[in-house]
Amino acid sequence: MGDSRGIVLFAHGSRDARWREPVEAVAARVLALEPGLRVRCAYLEAATPDLATAVGELATAGVSKIDVLPIFLGVGKHLREDLPRLVADLQQVHPALRLNLRAAVGESPEVIDVLARLALKN
């Protein structure tokens, strides 16, 4: 197993396919910026794959380090407490993987800045 990196874009999920479009658009943009990178979307509920499936697929593909990026602007207690536990459980299942749970995108100053600039447009 090498030192190849994978990314999971982890979002809430919805039965509505259009809901997932921005998440899938981020995955497509990641691939446009870094072709060949292993990137997966995964969902907390109401959509597939779930996080375990996405992480399992990346592990099978030979990825050794996975960043999990929560594509959430507002993060409630549920996600703050449940997602770390979910990632810790997956770490037990895949002890050779390095699983890195990132801060939610809503905590990024760059994201806040681009949203503010978008608000000011027109």
Next chain:
Amino acid sequence: MGDSRGIVLFAHGSRDARWREPVEAVAARVLALEPGLRVRCAYLEAATPDLATAVGELATAGVSKIDVLPIFLGVGKHLREDLPRLVADLQQVHPALRLNLRAAVGESPEVIDVLARLALKN
């Protein structure tokens, strides 16, 4: 009434105060970029103010044009159908206001790009 502009940052809402932090951070960043602009946060549910209250406050403050920016990444059918109706109803209540419902932030290529670049960090 002049031609002053206001902005409402409209998000889902949560009883969890920390959930609202990114929305409030966007409002603070808007004010840092354009001091004195009239900007309000408003929420669909589980947090106050609601959209009608925020729009009413801006109208009382003499704003004549209000952009409503949905701070949603994924937009489900509920929001796609209910929010336009909500804005249309408010337009009836405030016929002198120009209410402009913007596309959700998750539909912005700049937002998708900054999320992808964030995913690639490290």
